[in-house]
Amino acid sequence: MKETLERRNVEPEQIVYARTLEWATKISIAVLVLTGSLYFSGILPGRVPVNRMSDFWGMKAREYLLTTQSPRGWAVLYFMDRGDCAVTFGIMCLALVTVAGFIGLTFSFFRKGDKVYALMAALQVIVILLAASGLLTGHYPN
Amino acid sequence: MAWWVWPILLFFVSLLVGIVAVPAGVGGAVLFVPIVGSLFPFDLDFVRSTGLLIALTSSVSASPPLIRANMANLRLAMPPALMASIFSILGAMIGLALPGQVMQISFGAIILVIGILLFLAKNSEYPNVPVAGGLAKKLGIAGSYNEASTGEQIDWKAWRAGRGCLTFSFIGFIAGMFGIGAGWANVPVLNLLMGAPFKVAVASGIFVTSVAGTSAVWVYLGSGAVLPIIALPSILGMLIGARIGVQVLAKGRPRAIRMVVAGVLLLAGLRSLTRGLGILP
Numbered sequence: 034m035k036e037t038l039e040r041r042n043v044e045p046e047q048i049v050y051a052r053t054l055e056w057a058t059k060i061s062i063a064v065l066v067l068t069g070s071l072y073f074s075g076i077l078p079g080r081v082p083v084n085r086m087s088d089f090w091g092m093k094a095r096e097y098l099l100t101t102q103s104p105r106g107w108a109v110l111y112f113m114d115r116g117d118c119a120v121t122f123g124i125m126c127l128a129l130v131t132v133a134g135f136i137g138l139t140f141s142f143f144r145k146g147d148k149v150y151a152l153m154a155a156l157q158v159i160v161i162l163l164a165a166s167g168l169l170t171g172h173y174p175n
Numbered sequence: 176m177a178w179w180v181w182p183i184l185l186f187f188v189s190l191l192v193g194i195v196a197v198p199a200g201v202g203g204a205v206l207f208v209p210i211v212g213s214l215f216p217f218d219l220d221f222v223r224s225t226g227l228l229i230a231l232t233s234s235v236s237a238s239p240p241l242i243r244a245n246m247a248n249l250r251l252a253m254p255p256a257l258m259a260s261i262f263s264i265l266g267a268m269i270g271l272a273l274p275g276q277v278m279q280i281s282f283g284a285i286i287l288v289i290g291i292l293l294f295l296a297k298n299s300e301y302p303n304v305p306v307a308g309g310l311a312k313k314l315g316i317a318g319s320y321n322e323a324s325t326g327e328q329i330d331w332k333a334w335r336a337g338r339g340c341l342t343f344s345f346i347g348f349i350a351g352m353f354g355i356g357a358g359w360a361n362v363p364v365l366n367l368l369m370g371a372p373f374k375v376a377v378a379s380g381i382f383v384t385s386v387a388g389t390s391a392v393w394v395y396l397g398s399g400a401v402l403p404i405i406a407l408p409s410i411l412g413m414l415i416g417a418r419i420g421v422q423v424l425a426k427g428r429p430r431a432i433r434m435v436v437a438g439v440l441l442l443a444g445l446r447s448l449t450r451g452l453g454i455l456p
Contacts, residue, residue, distance in 0.1 A: 043245045050249065051242040058235045062414070069407045073182075079403075086404045087178040087216070093275060094220035094400035105399030120403035124228065125396060127410075130235050131389045138249070149314065150253065157257050157386065164264050164393035170271070 046141035053137045057130040065123035072116030079117035080104075106167040132161050181215065186408035188214075189229065193416020196233075198423045199436040201293065202358015202384055203413050204230035206436060209286045209443030211409075213450075219278055220271065221402045223354025224395035227267075227388045228406050229413040230356030234385035236414060245320045246378035251333055251371055254314065255364070258340045259347030259357055259387035266351030267394035276451055282353055283448025289359050290440030293433060298362055304334050304370035311336040311369070320375065331372050339369040343383065350384075351391035357384045 071077040081089065081101045089097050098105060104112060109125075112118035135158045142151035163169065188210060189203075196203035204226035212222045241247040270278065311317075317332035333339075346360040361380025365371045371379065395401055423432075 043243060044249070047242050047245070047247075047249055051239040054235055054242075055239040058232075058239075062232075062236075065407065065410065069403070069411075072403060073407075083404060084178050086402070087181070090217045090221060090402060090405065093218055094271065094395075094398055097218075097402075098399040103399055106397040117403050120407055121396070121401060124392075124401060124403070124406060127228070127232060127235075128389055128392045128396065131386055150250070153253050153257055157253070157260065160257070160260050160264070161386075161390050161393065164390045165397070167397040169264055169268060169394055170398040 046138055046145065049137045049141050050134045053134045054130060057133045058127070061123065061126040061130055064126050065120065068116070068119040068123045072120050075116075077114065077116035077119055080112060080115045081117060083116070106170075128165070132158055132165075135161070182404055182408040185211065185215065185405065186412040189409040189412025190416040190419075192229075193233070193413040193418075194420045194423055195432060195436060196358075197417055197420025199433045201433075201436060202230050202356040202361075203233055203417065204354060204356035204388075205286075205289060205359040206439065207409065207413070208354050209282075209440060209447060212282070213443050213446045217402075217405055219275065219282065220395075220400045221405050223270065224392065224401045225406045225409045226354035227351070227356060227392045227395065228401070229409050230350075230358060230384050231388035231392055232410050233413055233417045234356075234358075234381045234388065237381050237417070238385055241378040241381060244378075245318060246374055247382045248316075248318045248371070248375055248379050249382070250314060250318070251316050251365065251369070251375065252379040252382040254336060254340050255343035256383045256386035259343040259350065259383055260390040262344045262347035263351030263357075263387045263391035264394055266348040266353075267391040268351075270352035270354070271394070271398050271400060279447055279451030281451075283444050283446070283451055285349060285353055285355075286440050286444030286447060288444075289355075290437050290444055292363075293359070293437035293440065296363060296433075298366050298373050298376075300373050301329070301331070302366060302370040302372070304332050309337075316369075318375070320372075322374075329372060331370075331375060333369045333371050335369050339364055342368065343387075347387045347391075350387050351394070354391075354395075357387045 109118040109121045135154050139151055139154040192203045192207045208222055208226035212219050311333045319330040322329050342364050346357050350357045362376050365376035365380055366373050
């Protein structure tokens with residue numbers, strides 16, 4: 034009864050967004066916990082051994098990449114048999130959760146005929162995907 | 176100290192941050208980054224990216240029930256979120272390009288300012304919006320929700336959407352640059368400037384934080400500035416801590432907790448500033 038009351042004034046696209054976000058977050062956190070367990074237990078050793086990380090975590094990110102020759106961005110997908118890269122993949126899943134929500138929102142607003150908000154949601158997807166493309170990182174070594 | 180002690184300590188610090196951040200009404204990242212940046216041996220690049228990750232994780236976990244209850248309003252939150260998101264990318268790029276010492280000094284200064292703002296901040300339960308503003312009216316930024324404490328249906332409308340979006344551009348920039356998320360600024364802007372009721376501002380602000388955090392996190396991921404050994408214990412600690420924090424919120428004294436948080440921020444800001452200036456090691 035209470036839930037019916039709460040939902041009475043909620044626009045349908047909000048429900049779609051909430052549902053997508055909830056499931057995507059649960060799946061991402063499950064991936065993160067699974068890959069993290071494999072990494073910290075040593076079942077999936079890191080590209081950089083976990084017990085040597087203290088030699089590197091005080092370095093600037095740029096220096097760390099140069100010293101350890103670690104992959105960055107989507108390049109971690111080539112090293113999924115390595116614990117640190119597998120955890121980074123889990124983090125990437127988490128960082129895609131809102132994109133999933135906004136794709137759903139774009140269609141919901143469009144179906145409703147709300148072109149301004151449909152455009153805004155689509156623009157938000159483009160902005161996040163642009164950030165995820167790896168093009169916007171500044172001057173980093175390849 | 177053995178390497179494995181640091182991730183364990185990090186987990187407990189994040190847990191504590193999660194417990195305190197919820198009743199204090201600030202995002203966890205604004206507390207996490209200065210504390211971990213000051214007390215742990217990690218470079219600020221990795222601490223800032225982790226700050227954004229915990230802001231992102233806690234906000235995407237908290238959002239769904241708030242959106243379903245119409246407390247978080249997408250019509251109110253989407254325009255500021257888009258602006259904050261674009262500028263957080265810019266902030267993250269600049270933050271990663273800055274030399275360590277410049278970052279340390281500017282970080283100390285911004286944390287000091289936020290600490291002072293927290294001391295002075297006020298809020299308004301139901302701000303008086305005499306007439307819906309031009310842009311806010313065009314975008315249909317208004318809503319209603321069921322106030323659980325009284326059972327009343329609260330109708331509200333917003334104004335000053337243009338100024339709100341402009342302010343969120345700046346907040347997004349700071350959030351991305353320093354990894355502190357947008358949680359510290361949501362209530363003042365959405366509640367006091369744009370006129371949303373306090374509870375709607377808090378809930379919609381969580382939505383804004385999740386979106387702004389996402390964009391900036393990708394810049395850090397693409398730059399190799401995310402270390403799983405730092406990120407993972409922090410995310411898990413924050414997730415558990417935030418759940419406990421919700422219960423503390425029901426029983427605790429938010430104003431007192433807020434003052435403690437402001438005090439911690441002032442101390443952490445001073446430490447970061449003096450480190451950057453070479454006064455303290």
